Amino acid sequence: MLFTDSAFIIGLVVLCVTYFLIPKKFRWMLLLAASVLFYAYSGLSNLLYIAATTVSTYFVTRKLDAMAGARKEYLAAHKSEMKREEKKAYKEAANKRRFRLLVGLLVLNFGILAVIKYGAFAMRNMNALAGLFGNDNAFPIPQFLLPMGISFYTFQTMGYAIDVYREKYPHEKNIAKLGLFVSFFPQLIQGPISRYDELSEPLYAGNGFQPRRVLFGTQRILWGYCKKMILADRILPAVTVLISDPEQYYGVYAFLGILYYMLQLYADFTGGIDITIGIGQVLGIPLAENFERPFFSKNITEYWRRWHITLNTWFKDYLFYPLSVCKPMLNLSKWSREKLGKTIGKYVPVYVATIAVWFLTGLWHGAAWNFIVWGLMNAVVILISERMTPLYEKFHAKYKWSNTRAYDGFQAVRTTLLMGCLRMFDCYRDVPMTFKMFSSMFTSFNFHVLWDGSLMKLSLTGWDYMILLIGTGILLTASLLGRRGSVRKMVLDRSPVLSCVLTVAMFLAVLIFGAYGIGYDSSQFIYNQF
Amino acid sequence: MTKKKVVQSGVAMAVSAAVLTAAAQRLVQPKYMADVVEGNLIADYYKSGFDHDVVFVGDCECYENFSPVTLWEKNGISSAIRGSAQQLIWQSYYLLEDTLRYEKPDVAVFNVLSMKYDTPQNEAYNRMSIEGMRWSKSKADCIRASMTEEESFLSYVFPILRYHSRWNELTAEDFRYYFGAKPNFFSGYYLRADIKAAENVPEGRPLTDYSFGETCWEYLEKMRVLCEENDVKLLLIKAPSLYPYWYDEWDAQITEYAAAHNLPYLNFLDEKRIAEVGIDFTTDTYDGGLHMNVYGAEKLSVWLGEYLSEEFSLEDRRKEPELAAYWLDICVRYHTEFEKQKENLRIYGNVKGIPEKEEENGTPKE
Amino acid sequence: MITHKYRNYVMEETMMSETYETLVGILKDLHEDVDFETCETLIDDKILDSFDIITVITEISNEFDVAIPADKIIPENFNSAKALAALIESLEED
Numbered sequence: 008m009l010f011t012d013s014a015f016i017i018g019l020v021v022l023c024v025t026y027f028l029i030p031k032k033f034r035w036m037l038l039l040a041a042s043v044l045f046y047a048y049s050g051l052s053n054l055l056y057i058a059a060t061t062v063s064t065y066f067v068t069r070k071l072d073a074m075a076g077a078r079k080e081y082l083a084a085h086k087s088e089m090k091r092e093e094k095k096a097y098k099e100a101a102n103k104r105r106f107r108l109l110v111g112l113l114v115l116n117f118g119i120l121a122v123i124k125y126g127a128f129a130m131r132n133m134n135a136l137a138g139l140f141g142n143d144n145a146f147p148i149p150q151f152l153l154p155m156g157i158s159f160y161t162f163q164t165m166g167y168a169i170d171v172y173r174e175k176y177p178h179e180k181n182i183a184k185l186g187l188f189v190s191f192f193p194q195l196i197q198g199p200i201s202r203y204d205e206l207s208e209p210l211y212a213g214n215g216f217q218p219r220r221v222l223f224g225t226q227r228i229l230w231g232y233c234k235k236m237i238l239a240d241r242i243l244p245a246v247t248v249l250i251s252d253p254e255q256y257y258g259v260y261a262f263l264g265i266l267y268y269m270l271q272l273y274a275d276f277t278g279g280i281d282i283t284i285g286i287g288q289v290l291g292i293p294l295a296e297n298f299e300r301p302f303f304s305k306n307i308t309e310y311w312r313r314w315h316i317t318l319n320t321w322f323k324d325y326l327f328y329p330l331s332v333c334k335p336m337l338n339l340s341k342w343s344r345e346k347l348g349k350t351i352g353k354y355v356p357v358y359v360a361t362i363a364v365w366f367l368t369g370l371w372h373g374a375a376w377n378f379i380v381w382g383l384m385n386a387v388v389i390l391i392s393e394r395m396t397p398l399y400e401k402f403h404a405k406y407k408w409s410n411t412r413a414y415d416g417f418q419a420v421r422t423t424l425l426m427g428c429l430r431m432f433d434c435y436r437d438v439p440m441t442f443k444m445f446s447s448m449f450t451s452f453n454f455h456v457l458w459d460g461s462l463m464k465l466s467l468t469g470w471d472y473m474i475l476l477i478g479t480g481i482l483l484t485a486s487l488l489g490r491r492g493s494v495r496k497m498v499l500d501r502s503p504v505l506s507c508v509l510t511v512a513m514f515l516a517v518l519i520f521g522a523y524g525i526g527y528d529s530s531q532f533i534y535n536q537f
Numbered sequence: 538m539t540k541k542k543v544v545q546s547g548v549a550m551a552v553s554a555a556v557l558t559a560a561a562q563r564l565v566q567p568k569y570m571a572d573v574v575e576g577n578l579i580a581d582y583y584k585s586g587f588d589h590d591v592v593f594v595g596d597c598e599c600y601e602n603f604s605p606v607t608l609w610e611k612n613g614i615s616s617a618i619r620g621s622a623q624q625l626i627w628q629s630y631y632l633l634e635d636t637l638r639y640e641k642p643d644v645a646v647f648n649v650l651s652m653k654y655d656t657p658q659n660e661a662y663n664r665m666s667i668e669g670m671r672w673s674k675s676k677a678d679c680i681r682a683s684m685t686e687e688e689s690f691l692s693y694v695f696p697i698l699r700y701h702s703r704w705n706e707l708t709a710e711d712f713r714y715y716f717g718a719k720p721n722f723f724s725g726y727y728l729r730a731d732i733k734a735a736e737n738v739p740e741g742r743p744l745t746d747y748s749f750g751e752t753c754w755e756y757l758e759k760m761r762v763l764c765e766e767n768d769v770k771l772l773l774i775k776a777p778s779l780y781p782y783w784y785d786e787w788d789a790q791i792t793e794y795a796a797a798h799n800l801p802y803l804n805f806l807d808e809k810r811i812a813e814v815g816i817d818f819t820t821d822t823y824d825g826g827l828h829m830n831v832y833g834a835e836k837l838s839v840w841l842g843e844y845l846s847e848e849f850s851l852e853d854r855r856k857e858p859e860l861a862a863y864w865l866d867i868c869v870r871y872h873t874e875f876e877k878q879k880e881n882l883r884i885y886g887n888v889k890g891i892p893e894k895e896e897e898n899g900t901p902k903e
Numbered sequence: 904m905i906t907h908k909y910r911n912y913v914m915e916e917t918m919m920s921e922t923y924e925t926l927v928g929i930l931k932d933l934h935e936d937v938d939f940e941t942c943e944t945l946i947d948d949k950i951l952d953s954f955d956i957i958t959v960i961t962e963i964s965n966e967f968d969v970a971i972p973a974d975k976i977i978p979e980n981f982n983s984a985k986a987l988a989a990l991i992e993s994l995e996e997d
């Protein structure tokens with residue numbers, strides 16, 4: 008089910024109204040029922056996967072807590088008679104057992120994800136490898152229907168399990184409540200990936216009706232639909248045309264493809280997140296922000312702090328840090344310090360962990376080498392710019408003009424273009440084609456396509472361009488205003504009437520200018536299969 | 538903010554959103570005035586007095602081939618055509634059901650060409666056949682039976698969902714006829730006075746299977762039962778349109794069905810009957826044999842009027858003052874339009890009176 | 904009372920000083936221009952990024968033979984040199 012399905016929209020309205028009408032203690036159950044219904048709608052068999060994750064996580068986290076409790080009890084009971092070393096040894100042994108249990112859970116859940124999402128990809132590569140030895144099609148290629156949002160809920164739930172293992176908070180004792188945390192429906196389409204300690208309380212509490220919250224939430228939902236339906240869905244056919252035929256669309260077209268794709272991706276993804284967070288806000292459930300005006304970033308590192316934030320912090324907390332400070336890594340660092348010198352040894356963990364994280368981030372985005380190369384390129388750019396940081400600092404200290412607004416703007420444009428070029432890996436069918444199209448931008452100067460009417464042949468009319476220009480302008484203005492705080496709050500504080508008028512206006516804008524219905528492909532949200 | 542104010546602004550927002558949506562919806566809906574006038578046919582019925590002896594249902598072979606004005610003027614039969622372009626049999630059925638909510642005619646006439654379509658065909662035709670209907674269970678059922686895969690029920694309830702992208706195609710017509718179309722039809726008849734002789738009408742290509750689909754039979758049966766239950770006599774006809782080709786094998790199936798259920802069936806493609814009616818395919822069609830022009834339709838109606846009066850013993854109702862006044866208005870409009878078209882043909886060479894020879898060819902036809 | 908508190912303070916300082924100074928040295932190596940002895944918002948103000956954190960942890964493991972586990976990487980522990988030194992102490996004790 009998509010945000011743009013009429014069934015979703017109708018269901019959402021019914022849910023929000025019902026939520027505030029029923030007694031508070033039943034409200035979380037309504038959310039659970041809605042989530043199950045939502046998930047069942049996308050395929051009954053998919054419920055099995057999400058149920059497997061919920062049940063396995065529930066029992067493992069329960070056991071983890073029980074083991075931690077037993078450990079604490081034992082230590083307290085034998086406090087006086089045990090020596091420090093004994094205590095330490097006992098603790099380590101106890102935690103080792105807990106760790107094994109956690110690993111079992113992680114292997115099971117990430118295993119399901121891996122098989123379903125990456126099984127075919129892995130087998131194709133195995134086949135290619137076997138082909139080198141003259142053994143064609145040695146492995147069968149499995150075909151799975153990807154359950155909706157499986158990456159999102161797997162990551163979210165495993166984050167929770169790791170936190171329970173780390174004893175950050177006790178496990179959820181009500182399996183139905185855990186089920187709601189795993190399956191909370193607005194998040195299943197495009198994220199964000201929430202943290203249990205932040206989400207659980209408002210999720211399970213029956214939240215009251217707060218007019219201001221409902222207004223802001225509704226505005227955010229409508230704003231999301233505006234982005235998604237007026238901009239993203241409108242430009243999508245042009246993106247498809249541009250990338251589907253590289254033989255015809257190279258050079259300036261490839262550059263246009265980047266711009267169109269960036270707009271499409273941004274409007275689609277942030278629009279979807281706006282809808283999700285808006286739904287949460289209406290219901291009184293604050294969800295984690297996933298974007299912070301990413302294209303205003305000064306560099307790629309900053310960009311990745313501001314784009315798909317919850318995924319990147321997840322990787323940071325549950326992969327990057329554990330990987331870079333684990334014993335083998337520290338030993339590796341020591342070893343390389345001795346063999347390769349102090350400086351290299353110092354940075355080994357950072358480099359290895361960064362590359363591993365970006366390899367997986369690439370893989371997360373899709374089961375194809377394109378995405379892996381894309382991820383690794385990000386790692387390379389990030390590591391290079393990290394190494395260059397002292398140089399930048401000297402540069403900014405020396406040249407005062409580099410600290411102006413204009414230079415900030417230049418950096419934002421640079422970041423945007425750099426990310427756009429990297430995003431080419433998303434678009435083209437394979438890695439060599441991507442490089443070919445990239446280089447065509449510098450070798451083929453077919454600028455005439457900009458004014459000879461070719462732009463009108465990309466399945467966009469003059470009217471479409473007009474809407475896209477105005478829409479992008481509004482988007483940019485809103486982003487600029489948003490740097491000083493919530494635009495919705497600013498508008499409401501200035502004039503409640505204006506706030507209401509804008510709400511109605513957004514509704515009408517989506518209805519009239521949205522690219523939906525017959526004549527438009529109801530395009531799938533780019534992110535919902537991840 | 539006080540609670541009262543919150544409720545007030547909430548209601549104000551909801552109401553203004555609804556009103557503006559409705560206003561925008563009316564604006565973007567096609568008005569079917571200059572082009573594709575057939576889009577207004579179905580709604581036309583509701584402006585009538587709901588007092589008809591005969592009601593026609595069916596596709597273009599109905600609304601272009603029979604003239605209710607002639608039936609009135611010659612035989613005093615009050616009739617209405619509920620025809621629309623490529624009206625499918627279930628649409629005919631539901632239109633009949635809908636009609637019975639307003640009146641009980643003596644005779645229902647169904648043109649059997651649509652027996653050839655067993656599945657939903659075309660979104661545009663669906664829209665024209667259904668959107669004009671007033672809301673009722675019949676309309677809802679009709680939508681469900683007619684939708685092609687890409688369509689949604691909701692977009693019939695809220696046509697703005699279908700037509701919103703017309704915002705950049707709006708013309709003066711959309712504003713001029715915002716509050717309603719001007720009457721273009723004569724009790725459901727679409728008048729055409731131009732002539733294009735039927736030449737070289739192709740023979741039908743052989744089919745692998747001539748049997749009509751199950752759904753069609755089901756609805757024909759439903760139609761028969763509906764008429765029986767409401768004490769309406771059902772008359773099956775096949776209008777004298779040369780194309781789409783009407784196969785003998787098809788005709789045999791209808792003949793058989795009619796005989797089995799004791800229904801009258803008139804095939805106007807029958808050579809003897811063509812001669813009897815006096816149709817001349819060189820002068821009586823306006824598009825090379827697909828549809829009759831007004832000359833053909835009048836001849837056909839003269840014949841049918843006699844037939845209806847005799848077979849179903851319909852009274853001559855021209856003496857009823859109220860009804861006569863109602864029909865007088867239609868007859869005057871009819872003859873004025875007829876004269877105007879003849880005049881246009883003489884001056885411009887086309888019925889619409891378009892100066893250049895750019896008569897648009899966008900009209901969808903069966 | 905006052906004397907007691909003061910004595911505690913002094914003891915704490917002396918006890919931590921060795922760890923603390925080594926740590927400040929490590930940090931200075933990363934960012935020369937930051938005053939690590941007073942700054943208490945190293946994470947909140949994004950002075951230390953995730954790369955710096957890892958580098959610091961690697962260096963600490965090298966200098967003190969203490970492995971800081973991933974779940975201890977939270978802003979409270981890394982916002983000031985003092986807090987980090989305290990973390991190291993507590994891990995050494997364990």
